[in-house]
Amino acid sequence: MNHISIDCVIFGFNNNELKVLLLHLKYSKEYSLPGGFLKYDETLEQAAQRIVRERTGLDKLFLKQFKVFSDPERSKSNKAILDADMAGSKPDKTFFDKRFISVGFYSLVDFRKVKPTPDLFSDRCDWVSLNEDVSMLLDHKQIIQEAISTLRLQLNQQPIGLKLLPRKFTMPELQTLYETILGRDLDRRNFQRKMLNYNILDKLKERKTGGAHKSPYLYSFNMERYQKALEDGLSGIW
Amino acid sequence: MNHISIDCVIFGFNNNELKVLLLHLKYSKEYSLPGGFLKYDETLEQAAQRIVRERTGLDKLFLKQFKVFSDPERSKSNKAILDADMAGSKPDKTFFDKRFISVGFYSLVDFRKVKPTPDLFSDRCDWVSLNEDVSMLLDHKQIIQEAISTLRLQLNQQPIGLKLLPRKFTMPELQTLYETILGRDLDRRNFQRKMLNYNILDKLKERKTGGAHKSPYLYSFNMERYQKALEDGLSGIW
DNA sequence: CCAAAAGTGTTTTCGCTACACCCATGA
DNA sequence: TCATGGGTGTAGCGAAAACACTTTTGG
Structure with missing residues (x-):
């Protein structure tokens, strides 16, 4: 019998x-x-919400299915390590011999609102930058890669900026987010013009102070217009 | 325990x-x-290949996962009908009471190569036009709709024309395919120019004869250039 | 006062749209 | 011969790319 599991790639944007x-x-x-x-x-969606809630303390988050991982070998890819490390530990050793089919979800959250919470099997719950190359369980590294690919493809169909940024943000922040997801640099002026032309942002009176240079304006998403614009997809290729 | 099933939406293009x-x-x-x-x-991919092979007689077809259907109610949506119609018939009645999680795949095939083959539970295997409104099992109608939406979104990322058309095809045929998927008309001349600008088609010397009017040229995909172009996605919104 | 970041504007180029004319074919 | 579909070309417009100058800020 097959076990169905869920893996959540929870994205946050900070620094x-x-x-x-x-x-x-x-x-x-x-x-x-x-x-x-x-x-x-x-x-599956409810299960993913539950899993994400338990790690972040947040409810009703943005979640999207992106792929099912079903290679029978996937639960074995790290088996040697598991067998060695988990000997005599709490989880049943044979548990990991079974086959797992895992549905991948990605989630987009406001970094600052999250309270990272470890579970029974973990000692920490950390935000890990995509640049850091850490050792990961099974095929989880590959799952993250697939999530990013999906994110990139769906950049114009999903409310990615809205969900990853705080309510107020600056144009350079939004641009860096886009650049990170796309993996390439964008022209500052063209980016700003294109974004503003979508007519989904409200320019606020405030500026962000504290930076070392000229203080940028703050923007926020105009929910109504953003929602409507996403229905057709934000036209254009970045 | 959950059952994992696979449903395949096999697309063909004819007439x-x-x-x-x-x-x-x-x-x-x-x-x-x-x-x-x-x-x-x-x-899952191997299972989908197997399922599609048994219905079409073809191997190594283009297949793509597009969504998992996991609503616990989905196997019940047609339950009344099932209970009535299947009373006393071969499949175990309680079988359909169980919960099914189904992974949806879509497949793109060359219509002319397929030999439709029914299975044990069916008396026919038919090509059904999307315009026809036939009665369907469970949520299968909805699954087809989701498949088409996905097809539409991925029109520029997947080799949709290549897989659905025979090796040699005419520009009007390719255009009709695009129009069908997109659900709207396209300008004949602009379509042709845009397609040719992608530089993925080889114009053949031959023309298609037998039609009632001016005989159109035949084209075929230039595999090498097409493959390369798809990696970035064919830019543009149709 | 200066380096670095951010605001703003202009020119050019390219692709998409909208359209018109001619040609070939079988009925 | 003619209706229909198919081949091909062009003008105009708007979005995107490329690019420069000025302003603000903390150090």
Whole structure:
């Protein structure tokens, strides 16, 4: 019989870096994606909400299915390590011999609102920058890569900026977010013009102070117009 | 325990219409998507290949996961009908009471190469035009709709023309395919120019004869350039 | 006062749109 | 011969790319 699990790639944006919320496993000293199993009367979406809620303290987050991972070898890819590290530890050793089919979800959250919370098997729950190359459980590194690819493709169809940024943000912050997801630089002036032409941002009177240079204006999303614009997709290729 | 099933939306293009390969069930007289269960040592992709092979006689087809359907109610949506129609018939009645999680795949095939083959539960295997409104099992109608939406979104990222058309095809045929997927008309001349500008087609010396009017040129995809172009996505919004 | 970041504007180029004319074919 | 579909070309417009100058800020 197949086990259905869920793995969540929770993205946050902080300090001009895209980060993923990961659990640091007590026994294997590796990082793992927050995950869990589907309960009998849940939809996958409800299960993913539950998993994300338990790690972030937040409810009703933006979540999207992006791929199912079903390679029978996937639960074995790290088996040697697991066997060694988990000997005599709490989880049942044979548990990891079973086959897992995992549905990948990605989630977009406001970094500052999250309270990272470890689970029973982990000693820490950390935001890990995508630049950091940490050791990860099973095929979780690959799952993150797939999530980013999806994010890139859906940049114009999903409310990515809205969900990842705080309510008030600056244009350079929004641009860096786009650049991070796309993996390439964008022209500052063209970016700003294009964004403003979408007519989905409200320019606020305030500026962001405290930076070392000229203080940028703050913007916020105009929810109504943003929602409407997304229905057709924000035209244009970045 | 959850059952994992697979449903395949097999698209073909014929007579200037987009069609789906469906099974006509013996007992319920409804149409059903070709589907099946995941075997223990298969990936989902391998299982989908197997399912599609059994219905079409073709191997190594283009297949793509597009969504997982996990609503606990989905196997019940047609339950009344099932209970009535299947009373006393072969499949175990309680079988359909269980919960099904189904992974949706779509496949793109060359219509002319397919040999539609029914399975044990069906008396026919038919190509059904998307315009026809036939009665369908469970939520299969909705699954087809989701497949088309995905197709539309991925029109510029997936080799949709290549897989759905025969090796040699005319520009009007390619255009009709695009129009069908997008659900709207396109300008004949602009379509041709844009397509040719992608530089992925080879114009052949031959023309297609037999039509009632001026004989159109035949084209074929230049595999090498097409493959390369798809990596970035064919830019532009149709 | 100066380096670095941010605000703003202009020119040019390219692609998309909208349209018109001619040609070939089988009925 | 003619209706229909298919091949091909062009003018105009708008969005995107490329690019420069000025302003603000903390150090």
